[in-house]
Amino acid sequence: MKLYLFPASPNALKPNVVAYHVGSKLERVIIDLRKGEQKTPEFLKLNPNGKMPLLVDGDFKLWESSAIMAYLAHQAKSPLWPTAPQPQADVMRWLSWELAHWGPAATILIRENLVKKLFSGADPDPAEVARGLELFRQYATILNDHLKGRNYLVGNALTIADYALAATLLLSKPAGIPVAEFANIQMWYDRVAAEPAWQQAVEDGNKAMAG
Numbered sequence: 051m052k053l054y055l056f057p058a059s060p061n062a063l064k065p066n067v068v069a070y071h072v073g074s075k076l077e078r079v080i081i082d083l084r085k086g087e088q089k090t091p092e093f094l095k096l097n098p099n100g101k102m103p104l105l106v107d108g109d110f111k112l113w114e115s116s117a118i119m120a121y122l123a124h125q126a127k128s129p130l131w132p133t134a135p136q137p138q139a140d141v142m143r144w145l146s147w148e149l150a151h152w153g154p155a156a157t158i159l160i161r162e163n164l165v166k167k168l169f170s171g172a173d174p175d176p177a178e179v180a181r182g183l184e185l186f187r188q189y190a191t192i193l194n195d196h197l198k199g200r201n202y203l204v205g206n207a208l209t210i211a212d213y214a215l216a217a218t219l220l221l222s223k224p225a226g227i228p229v230a231e232f233a234n235i236q237m238w239y240d241r242v243a244a245e246p247a248w249q250q251a252v253e254d255g256n257k258a259m260a261g
């Protein structure tokens with residue numbers, strides 16, 4: 051199996067941390083977004099979206115980070131992907147929420163406060179920053195309330211849903227995402243980020259940025 055990724059990106063961290071957690075035997079292939087490697091004709095044949103991450107397992111080409119997380123955890127028969135209908139649907143609920151609401155809210159702040167500066171040197175648009183903060187706080191309130199008295203999102207065990215939602219917060223400091231305003235989220239994030247697999251995946255990201 052090959053995992054194509056730019057490890058510094060939150061969307062890449064999602065499958066990469068699961069791959070480390072379950073010990074997937076796969077080759078990591080760096081797709082350097084700074085060099086536009088996601089738009090080469092060779093890569094577009096594998097993923098017509100021109101985006102990473104992408105998993106290739108034989109003839110099976112799988113894009114979408116959450117789908118890759120589920121595939122890797124399921125293949126390894128890991129409890130990160132519960133098999134009973136209700137916990138599995140609950141994990142799906144949070145993965146869907148991450149893609150529809152949580153991730154897009156954080157992405158506004160990541161784009162305005164970080165990516166624009168890095169890629170074009172442009173200043174953040176204050177109206178967009180205000181919109182991002184409002185949306186983020188709206189969804190963070192829901193997550194913070196859910197995490198009251200819980201260690202993890204679903205049941206009492208770590209699942210791919212925790213990794214997916216925590217990955218969104220990877221760049222919260224440089225992107226000015228106000229996680230610290232939400233005590234339950236901050237404690238849960240610190241718990242997830244203390245996982246050895248998380249540390250390994252973050253290290254991959256640091257190496258990619260230095261390379």
Ligand SMILES: N[C@@H](CCC(=O)N[C@@H](CS)C(=O)NCC(=O)O)C(=O)O
Pocket residue numbers: 059060061062083088100101102103113114115116
């Ligand atoms: N919904 C996709 C999003 C993937 C995505 O947006 N990847 C971005 C980086 S975070 C990318 O490769 N962007 C390069 C581009 O659009 O040129 C997933 O979850 O895998």
